[in-house]
Amino acid sequence: MTDDLLSRHDVLLADLDGTLYRGPEVVPGAVEAVRGAADRGVPTVYVTNNASRSPGDVAAHLRELGFPARVEDVRTSSQAAAAMLAEQLPSGARVLVVGTAALADEVRARGLTVVDGAADADAVVQGHSPDTGWRVLAEAVVAIRAGAVWVASNVDLTLPTERGPLPGNGSMVQVVRTAAGVEPQVAGKPAARLLREGCGDARRPLVVGDRLDTDIEGAHAMGAPSLLVLTGVSGAAELLAARPKLRPTWIGTDLAALTRDPDDLAPGPRPGWDVTLDGATLVLTGDGTGDEPAVDALRALCAAAWEHGTDDVRGDGSAAATALRELGLADRAGR
Structure with a gap:
């Protein structure tokens, strides 16, 4: 079996809005990721805080967008x-x-x-x-x-x-x-009940979502690991300032992260980037040699921010400045 993030889990508890789609538009790559997981025997349970539609309507909408979804796969x-x-x-x-x-x-x-x-x-x-x-x-x-x-x-x-x-x-x-x-x-996330109901008999769930204060906090509440995808509400600035119960296990650009090495997704040091502390400011330097230089920079910054209790950042060098700009973190030092 491929030693990737998906191989560690037996069910995906996936958020909808901001994770699989935004309004009427599918998040790029989301259908392929969910179908690929199903092909490998890892089903997706669609867990949504949105109470405006019935499970049947939600399942029908998901199928229209290309996701494999039955009514019983939906938890609202x-x-x-x-x-x-x-x-x-x-x-x-x-x-x-x-x-x-x-x-x-x-x-x-x-x-x-x-x-x-x-x-x-x-x-x-x-x-x-x-x-x-x-x-x-x-x-x-x-x-x-x-x-x-x-x-x-x-x-x-x-x-x-x-x-x-x-x-x-x-x-x-x-x-x-x-x-x-x-x-x-x-009733809904971040309370654990909705996620636990979606878990069924699975023993190794992965909570996948775009929002720290619902999806990720809910994962902590039920004691499950989590993947934050950067396709919806929560972004880099919110991640850097996150309290412990809001911190994800892994950070992915999108659902393609499911087929990556978990070590590459975890907050921590990343090849091509260094983070040092200058007073109360995190200083990012390096050239970002990985496939996702900006998100790799974010993973390195998160680990340092959580360790030192500061979310002030600045870049030293053109590559670092570019990464911070892509992350929406430019001009944050000394705020």
């Missing part, structure tokens, strides 16, 4: 949120749904009753919907203040799209949190 935060409610409420309990029809369907599937007003609500469940407005948020606040159980499908502040990051469910949750003065229970 709407499923996890409805399960959390059912564990705490009696059959038939009344739930105010702040979200789409897909979220409401998951609630009904658990034997609970969907209502549209605060007066009748035993619980509130909140998931992403582009149509969420003030009136339903106000009903949620009234219900929560009256003691209703509150479950949020996820608390992602932004949602990656082809137009860039746009407000996610977490932004709307923050509105309710501010007005109600209550913290929600969270």
